[in-house]
Amino acid sequence: MGNRPYLTWHKSAINKEDRQKLNNHKSCVLWFTGLSGSGKSTLANALDRKLYTLxxxxxxxxxxxxxxGLNKGLGFTKDDRQENIRRIGEVAKLFVDSGQIVTTAFISPFCEDRNSVRNLFPEGEFIEIYVKCPLDVCEIRDPKGLYKKARTGEIREFTGISSPYEEPLEPEIVIETDKQSLQKSVDVIVGYLQEHHII
Known part of the structure; x- marks a missing residue:
């Protein structure tokens, strides 16, 4: 898009630190990544409910x-997946600036894309959570019937089958949903947030 010298960044009258002080907790992004069927959305929503009660x-x-909505025009090619994650990273950044804890549940299969989002945030505000689950278990769960369609060729570019998933190299948290209960998984994440004085 090139340079846009006619655009000016307007500084907010109320900053992130002001909002964090009002909320009585710090803000961050909890970036859930993992295969389809690993339990990202289930875990993100269970955690959100716990944070609400707190x-x-x-x-x-x-x-x-x-x-x-926001990304309805994007497909599942590598370029579209990258743009999907780029946009989500920018939206997550706005939520963090607003003083909130934002949880994102996206496959986000490529390390490069996740690292690009990490680089949008100061140290400690991007918390990568690898929702680890073996492919065969995800396929057995197959809550949306997507693996079955991918195996028959009805869905192309499907992560784990016809498109790669790159495991996080150094995630802040690893949750193994085939071994840990939902409650235990939530407790691990809440414990991390408390230990790092985010909440």
């Missing part, structure tokens, strides 16, 4: 929901 300001950005 009086925290939080919001869930879910992959399917975002593709119904």
């Amino acid at each position: 009086g925290m300001r939080s919001y869930v950005l879910d992959g399917d929901n975002i593709r119904h």
Whole structure:
């Protein structure tokens, strides 16, 4: 798009630190990544409910929901997946600036894309959570019937089948949903947020 010298960034009268002080907690993005069927959305929403009961300001950005609106014009090619994640990163940044804890549930299969989003945030504000689950377990769960369609060729560019998933190299948190209960998984994340003085 090139340079746009006629655009000026307007500084907000109320900054992120002011909003965090009002909310009585810090803000951050909890970036859930993992295969389809690994439990990202289920875990993100369970965590959101827990944060709500603790009086925290939080919001869930879910992959399917975002593709119904903001990103409905994007497909599943590598370029479209990259643009999908880039946009979500920018939206998440706005939520963090507003003083909220934002949880994002996206496959986000490529390390490069996740690292690009990480680079939008100061140290400690991007928390990568690898929702780890073996492919065969995800296929057995197959809550949307997507793996079956991918195996028959009805869906192309499907992560884990015809498109790669690059595991996070150094995630802040790893949740193994085939081994840990939903409650235990939520407790692990809440514990991390408390330990790092975010909440």
